[in-house]
Amino acid sequence: MLNYNDIIKDDNKDLRLKCEPVDLPLSSEDLSYLLSMNEYLEKGYEEDSEKKYNIRPGVGIAAPQIDVLKRMFVIFAYDENDVEYHFGVINPKIISYSEELTYLPSGEGCLSVDRVCQGLIHRPKRIKVEFDYYDFETGKCERITARLKNYIAVVFQHEYDHLNGILFYDHINKDNPMYVPENSTPIKFK
Numbered sequence: 322m323l324n325y326n327d328i329i330k331d332d333n334k335d336l337r338l339k340c341e342p343v344d345l346p347l348s349s350e351d352l353s354y355l356l357s358m359n360e361y362l363e364k365g366y367e368e369d370s371e372k373k374y375n376i377r378p379g380v381g382i383a384a385p386q387i388d389v390l391k392r393m394f395v396i397f398a399y400d401e402n403d404v405e406y407h408f409g410v411i412n413p414k415i416i417s418y419s420e421e422l423t424y425l426p427s428g429e430g431c432l433s434v435d436r437v438c439q440g441l442i443h444r445p446k447r448i449k450v451e452f453d454y455y456d457f458e459t460g461k462c463e464r465i466t467a468r469l470k471n472y473i474a475v476v477f478q479h480e481y482d483h484l485n486g487i488l489f490y491d492h493i494n495k496d497n498p499m500y501v502p503e504n505s506t507p508i509k510f511k
């Protein structure tokens with residue numbers, strides 16, 4: 322089982338590499354990576370997960386974070402309306418972005434970044450994406466297109482960035498970390 326020590330941190334240069342596409346159907350090796358990333362996120366929702374399993378909870382984890390340089394990640398998150406999103410994402414493409422931006426008022430965090438990075442990250446508020454959707458309940462995998470907005474769009478883009486060697490703090494305005502562009506509005510949680 323994966324724990325926090327298995328997640329590579331941002332002093333590891335592998336996190337800066339561009340990942341390779343995943344061959345489909347999934348090989349048993351790739352499937353096992355996907356399942357263990359999912360297990361990590363699931364366990365993170367259990368009480369005392371840090372003490373019990375040495376897991377720092379997260380809402381998304383990308384394969385390069387366990388040093389597997391392939392284009393896949395897992396999301397297990399609840400959006401600003403408490404709607405659950407839980408699936409594997411394989412070979413994603415972001416087809417289009419809104420001009421309107423959004424941001425998390427408290428900034429973003431990352432399992433690979435072991436410190437607080439002050440600053441806001443503004444991302445497109447709505448995205449249209451295409452990816453192979455892996456359903457952990459049925460084991461089914463199918464190519465879908467979807468429109469995502471607000472919190473889930475932010476999580477998706479954060480994980481997607483990992484596949485291209487980009488970390489969230491790369492997006493922080495260095496001269497003015499708390500800068501808010503005119504076209505950006507905060508995500509409001511219920």
Ligand code: ZN
Pocket residue numbers: 430431432433479480483
């Ligand atoms: Zn991250």
